[in-house]
């Protein structure tokens with residue numbers, strides 16, 4: 001398998017070559033040259049597989065430059081009950097007939113990010129050992145990618161993490177989870193801005209080829225293809241748990257911000273997994289809902305990015321949308337470049353409403369969307385508690401709310417759970433008047449000493465901080 005850039009850079013690259021990378025050299029995102037198509041016999045064969053073996057089968061279609069025995073060992077080391085709490089790894093729970101929740105948040109940091117980040121940590125460790133190199137990861141988080149990356153990379157030889165988060169915008173638990181880590185290889189940077197400012201800095205640094213090479217900078221956000229392909233696996237796992245035969249279709253509802261999670265669903269669907277519809281749920285930061293309803297993609301600035309009670313989705317520039325638009329436009333790289341490079345830079349928006357291709361987002365690619373507000377979130381959390389005795393987190397609640405609006409009888413709807421409620425205790429308290437119970441290993445975490453560096457939202461300042469920190473580490 002080779003990977004190409006959504007913006008048409010002529011180089012075709014192998015998986016191991018893009019594993020440490022963020023953006024392609026032209027600022028595009030890497031995508032596979034083709035999506036492997038599965039036949040019925042393969043789906044049948046995969047039905048009974050354990051999660052690590054299923055992961056191996058799927059990853060093998062995209063990774064042909066790691067020896068199969070090594071890849072299988074990495075999958076087995078990653079997807080263990082000791083790490084994810086259950087033998088199924090991502091069990092599906094039925095709330096009521098036709099409505100299911102895929103539990104993706106039983107990993108080390110209690111959010112779905114662990115599903116991919118644990119694998120990425122092991123892949124990076126493997127590749128760096130093979131190359132005899134070190135890596136300095138620069139990441140951006142709105143609360144969950146950061147802790148997932150730090151827990152996956154802490155103590156890993158040759159890996160250092162610089163993680164930027166929007167100052168004061170994460171939940172109390174998320175801040176405690178990240179800032180209480182005292183490991184030498186973990187550096188938290190609180191940025192005076194929103195998540196999109198942090199993500200812009202990651203992209204600016206990734207675009208500075210000289211700095212990137214000199215300081216061995218790598219990426220773990222979902223701009224990194226390895227993150228996305230690992231997320232494809234749980235769509236298959238959930239599908240097999242909910243259906244008995246491959247003639248059955250399902251819908252997925254996906255709480256969305258950076259478009260990584262649902263983009264993995266798009267990839268699964270392109271591979272032939274019988275997904276009827278992919279339902280995107282946003283919070284009040286509704287750029288994605290607006291795009292899928294109207295064809296207008298209008299990114300918002302800092303002042304128009306609301307601070308909501310599903311804070312991990314407070315995102316107004318959805319990085320991975322470029323991967324989908326590339327497919328939507330029949331993989332026309334020059335149009336993708338003109339939309340995401342020229343038009344977004346010049347006017348902050350583009351409009352596909354008049355383009356016949358836009359109709360295909362719903363008709364051909366199965367996308368639907370909706371949004372949820374604070375009031376919706378509280379009502380949905382209360383409803384889940386009273387009707388199903390289930391406490392769901394605010395992001396998953398956004399998913400359930402929008403899923404209900406799009407449910408069709410006879411097609412099972414699977415909502416992807418994206419975090420556990422304990423990460424957002426403030427909202428659970430407001431909705432239910434009770435405290436979510438943290439797993440014992442997090443007892444007292446909010447009282448631990450914290451360590452982070454506060455910096456302005458400026459790429460040059462962040463680069464200087466990274467360079468000085470690395471310099472100090474060798475002295």
Ligand SMILES: Cc1ncc(COP(=O)(O)O)c(C=O)c1O
Pocket residue numbers: 111143144145222255256257258259260261262312313395396418419
């Ligand atoms: C809890 C939670 N839910 C949903 C999302 C949205 O996922 P994505 O950015 O992949 O669309 C995120 C982070 O992005 C998250 O942390």
Ligand SMILES: N[C@@H](CCOP(=O)(O)O)C(=O)O
Pocket residue numbers: 140141142143144145146220221222223257258260312313319
């Ligand atoms: N919600 C995310 C935002 C970053 O997402 P990513 O999937 O692109 O890494 C977070 O919690 O940090």
